[in-house]
């Protein structure tokens with residue numbers, strides 16, 4: 343599958359949620375879409391799944407406009423929106439059966455439901471009413487329905503929210519193994535998720551794409567812009583004022599026996615700070631700083 347996003351913009355009354363986006367992906371791809379609250383991630387995803395219309399520009403699926411490809415896309419798409427309504431009175435199995443019918447799965451429906459139940463570790467819960475599940479278990483049901491019919495394109499908005507660390511790792515691996523013959527687009531605030539599985543990262547802010555590339559490339563851009571410094575005693579207040587003035591952004595604070603050790607990201611790192619190797623999270627913060 344090939345997805346091309348061309349000169350895409352979306353306006354909600356006077357809010358420009360997406361501003362002239364251009365992107366292209368081919369199978370296989372495991373893409374992490376990251377950006378702060380309100381950046382435009384959900385809007386982009388909703389347009390990609392045909393739920394929202396763009397104000398300008400278009401999306402091409404295998405060379406044909408998405409508007410003319412709705413049926414084609416629906417048959418190949420697994421989508422987990424941010425606020426997916428679960429039918430709380432249904433049992434897990436009944437809900438998946440219902441979703442499978444919506445996806446027009448006829449042959450092997452039972453086997454397909456079993457496959458996603460196993461995949462998401464929900465087999466034992468299949469007879470339970472959705473309303474009796476924990477938040478993380480409900481999230482798993484959402485992921486299970488997105489995986490029905492082994493879609494070629496999986497779009498998931500914040501899939502690991504509400505999952506405990508072990509489950510998060512499990513799901514990261516599941517998406518990643520699954521991406522061998524697919525395009526998976528994962529919107530997340532959790533940089534660790536992107537770091538461990540994505541081969542492409544897209545950083546978006548205020549409706550604009552700030553970066554598209556491999557995570558390692560984003561990290562390279564932040565070299566020489568990340569440092570640590572230990573501040574002792576009364577100097578702390580002055581140091582924190584420097585952050586307020588915008589000289590740098592603190593990304594971690596650790597109390598030490600002698601003072602406080604700060605990790606900072608800066609457009610121009612003060613010479614007295616000890617340079618360190620950037621993490622992907624530092625690199626993401628640096629990308630935001632550059633834009634400011």
Ligand SMILES: Nc1ncnc2c1ncn2[C@@H]1O[C@H](COP(=O)(O)OP(=O)(O)OP(=O)(O)O)[C@@H](O)[C@H]1O
Nearest residue numbers: 354357358359377378379380381382383384385386
């Ligand atoms: N239905 C709507 N009507 C008006 N404005 C909207 C609507 N949906 C989103 N917006 C605005 O569009 C911008 C982008 O929102 P969007 O939900 O796409 O961001 P996001 O990156 O998904 O945010 P979050 O990480 O908080 O989910 C925001 O300024 C938001 O307030």
